[in-house]
Amino acid sequence: MNWILLIIAGLFEVAFAACLGKAKESTxxxxxxxxxxxxxxxSISMLLLVKVTQQLPIGTAYAVWTGVGAVGTVLVGIFLFKEPATFWRLFFITTLIISIVGLKVVSH
Incomplete structure (x- = not known):
């Protein structure tokens, strides 16, 4: 359950980054x-992160939280804000996803 909450916390990180981008475009x-x-x-993202760090190692939880946020924010940038989807951006996002999965696999 903590891993699911951690993913949700990361998605709220994506949402707060998207809100900043939309605020920049608005008047x-x-x-x-x-x-x-x-x-x-x-607030929701931070509260969920605090909750999961009571059960998961802080280093792993924080790395996964920021990784989900980074991957999601890049994808939101590409799809919502029309940022370029270059080979190297997609390559490094893929390596980040592999790293997040790897942290999950090696964590107890």
Missing amino acids: GIITTYWYIGFLICL
């Missing part, structure tokens, strides 16, 4: 809504 009151979304997603 007026809409910007404020995106910043509120950022704060909500940030």
Whole structure:
């Protein structure tokens, strides 16, 4: 269950990064809504991370949390913000995914 919560925490990290990107593109009151979304997603992500680190090693949990966030944020950047999907970006995101899976496999 802790691993599932950790993945969810990472997805909320992706959401708060996406909110920042959308706030940058917005104007007026809409910007404020995106910043509120950022704060909500940030809070949920951090609370879940705190919860899972009570059972999982901090180094592993933090690495997986940031890895899920990094992979997800790059994918959101590509699909939502039309950032380039170059070979090297995709190559290194793939190696990051392999590393996250590897941490899960070797963790007790």
